[in-house]
Amino acid sequence: MKVGVVGAGVMGTGVAQCFATSGHEVVVVDPDPAALASGPSRVRDGVRQRALLGGARVDPAEVGARLRWTAGLAELAGCGFVVECAPERVSVKRELFAALGGVCGAEAVLASCTSAIPVAVLAAVTAVPERVLATHFMNPAPLKDAVEVVRGAGTSEVALARAVEVLASLGKKAVVVGDAPGFVTNRVLMLTINEAVKVVAEGTAGAATVDEVFESCFAHPMGPLRTADLIGLDTVRDTLLVLRDLLPDPACEPSPLLTEMVEAGRLGRKTGQGFHTWRR
Numbered sequence: 001m002k003v004g005v006v007g008a009g010v011m012g013t014g015v016a017q018c019f020a021t022s023g024h025e026v027v028v029v030d031p032d033p034a035a036l037a038s039g040p041s042r043v044r045d046g047v048r049q050r051a052l053l054g055g056a057r058v059d060p061a062e063v064g065a066r067l068r069w070t071a072g073l074a075e076l077a078g079c080g081f082v083v084e085c086a087p088e089r090v091s092v093k094r095e096l097f098a099a100l101g102g103v104c105g106a107e108a109v110l111a112s113c114t115s116a117i118p119v120a121v122l123a124a125v126t127a128v129p130e131r132v133l134a135t136h137f138m139n140p141a142p143l144k145d146a147v148e149v150v151r152g153a154g155t156s157e158v159a160l161a162r163a164v165e166v167l168a169s170l171g172k173k174a175v176v177v178g179d180a181p182g183f184v185t186n187r188v189l190m191l192t193i194n195e196a197v198k199v200v201a202e203g204t205a206g207a208a209t210v211d212e213v214f215e216s217c218f219a220h221p222m223g224p225l226r227t228a229d230l231i232g233l234d235t236v237r238d239t240l241l242v243l244r245d246l247l248p249d250p251a252c253e254p255s256p257l258l259t260e261m262v263e264a265g266r267l268g269r270k271t272g273q274g275f276h277t278w279r280r
């Protein structure tokens with residue numbers, strides 16, 4: 001099947017890798033020339049990393065040959081499934097969903113990888129709300145076995161079944177949830193991260209210690225601040241703003257320390273520095 005991925009950042013690249021590794025032809029659309037230029041090598045690195053971590057050994061060149069990188073949304077024509085992975089901003093995603101219905105195939109399922117924006121908000125701008133849902137992949141997408149699938153009030157049984165089937169073709173289990181700001185995952189996780197940032201700002205403990213508490217005492221594989229670095233602090237901040245506006249809940253107001261770090265370009269793993277230092 002021809003698949004579209006909109007946005008070639010952290011998630012778009014990982015999602016594109018999942019589809020191409022499973023034999024799908026993938027068109028990746030991004031307006032940023034730097035994202036398009038670095039996409040192929042990021043996928044190659046991702047394929048090698050997955051093999052090192054015990055995943056199937058596949059030829060990175062073969063995977064790369066199934067991917068086309070472009071700035072043109074029109075190249076999504078004929079796609080049967082599209083995953084939108086653009087930044088977590090309501091205006092950006094609504095503009096894309098308004099265009100996608102007209103560009104993609106007549107039967108195409110339009111899925112968003114949004115962290116928190118309800119499906120209803122995106123479906124409302126399309127002529128095909130029954131084909132809109134969210135496939136909230138986890139990060140890094142190629143290494144995670146399950147996807148939070150969000151069914152909107154208007155999502156059809158057919159579209160939902162297609163999404164579950166397509167995810168199964170990637171070896172991923174769909175966990176279907178209802179439609180609400182942040183769904184299940186980020187209604188809980190984003191508030192936890194925000195509180196952890198406040199703990200650091202208040203001086204109760206440094207970032208390493210906060211994470212150690214979760215990792216050693218709770219046996220979580222990764223503490224909230226390491227998780228925030230992995231997500232991208234800009235994406236965490238944008239997701240909190242979505243939750244604050246839609247819930248609305250003052251607890252979702254991003255901690256001033258988080259905003260400061262984003263403004264200073266300390267975005268976490270993708271820039272090498274966040275609450276922790278990362279090798280790039």
Ligand SMILES: NC(=O)c1ccc[n+]([C@@H]2O[C@H](COP(=O)([O-])OP(=O)(O)OC[C@H]3O[C@@H](n4cnc5c(N)ncnc54)[C@H](O)[C@@H]3O)[C@@H](O)[C@H]2O)c1
Nearest residue numbers: 007008009010011030032035085086087088114115139231
């Ligand atoms: N990072 C995570 O851990 C994570 C996990 C699950 C879901 N998400 C969600 O996935 C989406 C993407 O997040 P990300 O971390 O990959 O962000 P990112 O900032 O790494 O990448 C976003 C990409 O979208 C591109 N873009 C900007 N405007 C666009 C447009 N109009 N059309 C197409 N592409 C456009 C940017 O150039 C960039 O390459 C967000 O909605 C985010 O909330 C993120």
